[in-house]
Amino acid sequence: MAYKTDIEIAREANKKPIMEIGAKLGIGPEDLVPYGHDKAKVSQSFISSLADKPKGKLVLVTAINPTPAGEGKTTTTVGLGDGLNRIGKKTAVCIREASLGPNFGMKGGAAGGGYAQIVPMEDMNLHFTGDFHAITAAHNLLSAMIDNHIYWGNSLEIDERRVTWKRVLDMNDRALRDVVTSLGGVANGFPRQTGFDITVASEVMAILCLATDLKDLEKRLGDMIVAYRRDRTAIYARDIKADGAMTVLLKDAMQPNLVQTLENNPAFVHGGPFANIAHGCNSVIATTTALKLADFVVTEAGFGADLGAEKFMNIKCRKAGLAPDCVVLVATVRAMKMNGGVAKAELGQENVDAVKSGCANLGRHIGNLKSFGVPVVVAINHFVTDTEAEIQAVKDYVKTQGSEAILSRHWELGSEGSEPLARRVAEIAESGVSQFAPLYKDELSLFSKMETIAKRIYHADEVIADKKIRDQLKAWEEAGYGHLPVCMAKTQYSFTTDPTQRGAPTGHTVPVREVRLSAGAGFVVAVCGEIMTMPGLPSKPAAENICLNDDGQIEGLF
Structure with missing residues (x-):
């Protein structure tokens, strides 16, 4: 059976005017x-008016360590957001x-x-509503102002060797990593x-995604450290x-973007911090706004649960006063086989033994997520090559971990395929068991926080760091x-710092080579x-295949 490509499906979407999508959440046209007919920003004044409204249920979607299998x-x-709407739950995706x-x-x-x-x-x-361009401009304005200050006499006595603020560009270009x-x-x-x-990777991006309003944004921007004097102050x-001019550039970018799913359900798409060097979640302002407008909010965190979910819990939830009511852990039969040692070219062949041996990575993530006190459901994202025996092997394994796995066929069938998952997630979230x-607590030392994550999430034996790094952490504590x-x-590919170590390794060491x-x-x-x-571009970048066809449509983007 021939399946349509993602972009073919997207082009056939029966989109509704964005004002109708806003109306579903009670957002008036004013x-x-x-931004055109199918996307819009939600005004800051409207967001402010929601302050006293109760929050809906929050569902986090995370995953096993990413593999080339997808x-x-x-x-x-x-798919889960559409599924929840299908069963009558007013739901927004973030x-x-x-x-x-x-x-x-x-x-x-x-x-x-x-x-x-x-x-x-x-x-x-591509450019969407221009948020990333605004962040790029604000970041580089600060860069220009630092160099300009030095040029015009350097009254702040900046040590030019200790300017820590780089420039940014929203493009993969290895030639710019190190420049004069x-x-x-x-x-x-x-x-x-x-x-x-x-x-x-800009701190401005991370700030935009953690700030609660424009006043908070401006304060956080002002708090950024950009350089040091010779005395290290x-x-x-x-x-x-x-900070004032940067806030002006970011004024519109702070407003969450509203779009829609293929099934015309509301979706907020806002912010995009790196999931390594930052916390890898969409903006706090989008999530909290959605929670005030919908009964359920389904959001995700970047990379596997050891990075994205850990940061969602320990950084985003801590700072924004959020708490997930249910966590959905995504896995695929293909990825289990790859973790079990099967080559990518052979993933289409049934191999129940490989599925079983690859489930250790899944089990580790289940246990880790439970350590936050949250209920966990495993979503088996269905591929057409999966066999009944392979699917059952995953379900049986998950049961031994004190959780449950539900097959979801949203890719193929939309909300009809995700309905069983949606019903179970709604049941758990509404039960209040989370x-x-x-x-860790705020009072713990910085190095102890690193050790807690390394030992409890990565299952490492120790964290090692030079005296220089430990001294730097102590200095920041004193400050x-x-x-x-x-x-x-x-790395997102492993519980260790070695991307080739799949599965659920133990007894490893986490070396900290730098702190920022x-x-x-x-x-x-x-x-x-x-x-x-x-990042750099690969030997054959996707850009080589992206173009406009004779009808003016974009080809090769996905």
């Missing part, structure tokens, strides 16, 4: 700022915006797949070594007097930053292993 976390998020860099690199689109998609798909994967600026003589300033990160963005609590949560930056203070965002980053904040 409170929507339209897990379909966003597809499941969208996901992140897509970065241009991966779209033109190798990842492809980020709006779901099959019959569980958010539309307009092309717009969402201000060459060409006196008129161009003082030459110094710096570099570019991708926009989603910090220079803040507010010292450069950039006893959510973050993994008043000890209460902050930690953001672990490591994101004082505005409100967390301390621990860089473990090799993490790139400016």
Whole structure:
């Protein structure tokens, strides 16, 4: 049987005017700022008016460690949202915006797949409503103002060797990772070594996604550390007097974007922080707004549960006063087989033994999520090559872990295929059994927080860090930053810092090679292993196949 491509399905969508989608949530046309006919921003004044409204139920969708076989976390998020609406639950979906860099690199689109998609798909994967451009501009305005301050006399006594603020670009470009600026003589300033990160790695992006309103946004921007003096005292963005103008540039970007699923259900798509160097969740303002407007909100967190869900719980929920009522852990039979040692080319052949041996990774994530006090349901994202015996093997294994696995066929059938999952998730969320609590308390030392995550989530034996790193953490504690949560930056492919170690390894060590203070965002980053904040393009980038066809439609984007 031939299946339509995702983009073919998206083009055939019977979209409704965005004002009708807003009306489903009680948002009047006067409170929507339209971007064309099928997307709009929700006004800040309307969001402020919701302050005293009760919140609906929050469902987090996360996944096992990603594999080349594909897990379909966003597809499941969208499918579950449609499924909950199908059974009569007023539900909104909340996901992140897509970065241009991966779209033109190798990842492809980020709006779901099959019959569980958010539309307009092309717009969402390209410029959308311009939020990322605004973040790029605000970030680089600060960069320009730092160099300008140094050029005009440097009254703040910035040590040019200790400017920590780079520039950003929403593109994969390895040539910009390490650059020298201000060459060409006196008129161009003082030459110094710096570099570019991708926009989603910017602290401005993380701040936008954690800020509660424009006032909070401006304060957080001002709190960012951009450089140090020779005596190692910090220079803040507010010292450069950039925070006001940056807030002006971000004024519209702070407003959540409203779009729709293929089944015309509301979806908020807002923000997109890196899931390694930042917390990898959509914006707090979008999630909290959705919770005030809907009975259920289905959201997701980047990468596997060891990164995305851990940060969702320990950073986003802690800072925003949120608590998930149910967690859906996405797995596929294909990924279980790959974890069990099957090559990608052979995933279409039945191999129950490989499924069983690959389930250890799934079991580890179930146990980890339960340690937060939340109920866990496993969603088996169905592929047409899955056999009954393989599906049953996953269900049987999950039962031994004190949870349950439900087959979901949303990719193929839309909400009809996700209805069984939706019914069980609704039942659990409405039962009130969740006893959510973050993994560690604010008072714990920064290094102890890192050890807690490494031992309880990664199941490592120890965390190792040089004296220089430990001294830096102590200095930040003495400066008043000890209460902050930690953001672990490591490979998404493994519980270890080695991306080739699949399954559920134990007895390993987590080396912390660098720590960074994101004082505005409100967390301390621990860089473990090799993490790139400016990706490069592959040997054959997806951009080579992206073009306009004779009808003016985009080809090759997904």
